[in-house]
Amino acid sequence: MGNFLRRTIPDMDRTQIFDNLHTRLENDLPYYLYYHCPAHTKSVIDRCEFLAQLEKISEQETYLVKIAGLYHDAGFLIGRKDHETKSCELATAELPEYGFTKAEIKLICGMISATRIPQKTHNIYEKIVADADLFYLGTDEYNFYSNQLYRELKYFNPELNENEWFEIQLNFLNAHRFHTEYGKETLEPIKQINKQKLIESHRK
Template sequence: MERFNVLFDNLMCRFKKQLPEYLTYHNASHTRYVLDKAVLISQEERIDADQLDLVKVAALYHDSGFLKGMIEHEQESCEIVKADLTTYDFSEEQTQQICQMIMATKIPQKPQDLLGKIVADADLEYLGTDLFDIGSQRLFDELRHFNAGLTRTEWVKTQIRFLESHQYHTVYCKQFRQPKKLEHLAKLKDELLENS
């Protein structure tokens, strides 16, 4: 998909130039990771090539709204993708589908269909992997930029609440990511007990 490569290169260039340094989590690296996982989960969920094209665009743009700021960044991401796709051969229906997938990543996640489930799960796939601690630390560092008083204990409590409320949506992530996520939750609870 030639147009995807152009969209990818253009957006990564904008991220490099415009995203602030303090975004240690919501950055180009996270976007590339989510894109990679969206492709993996799509293959596991056996969607067709046309659907995969749309999933990839949604995954690529899901956090592009951070170019404008943190508030309602999913909605901002939709505005950015709509503007960018006008010069490419996407139908209005396809653009709407892409926006629906982007909105599926908004917390609490409420995906409307399988494609939304794939992008939502790709966004938080790391919760059920060995990369959880790294991702968690990056997000903690980012949040401390806005709230310097955020303590490790408060962060652990936040993470526990988040992991308890989060659920995966695809068959693949329920089977292969949920068990590890529960291990991380148990470790966080142990840490909280040790430090209380």
């Protein structure tokens, strides 16, 4: 895809952009976002970096991927509905202050949009961010994050019961596909185990 960051970004600016937005997420996100919380964003950034290393993309490209991870749920600061679009709007408004070009911001917005369900990806960067966002599906942390999402959804729909939640989870796991090679080869088999455990637990 080429070298998108043609300039040198001072280390302080690199750190500051993450610190600034993370502080806003910590201070301004609603308490009831048990899943879409600052810890989730930090986890996604870390997994973006992990997958970027496996894909052997450049340092500059990895930085853009991590920025997309940073902003992918920032739209919740504005509102829950269509938060991916709101996240892109925030990135478009704020990233020029840090010297990002229009081309870079467009690429970042593409990565943010790739996290929209159902996920659709068009390049390796979007594949990385999409898999980083739902990385937990293929790990032993599945139950923890699933429970956090259940708590969050129940805030908006108090009538949501465990049987309905089981159906939502099962349908989601059946429809979901990983995009990166690591996702397909390593996370997918564990996701299938998690799905089987979910089914067995529901039968009890």
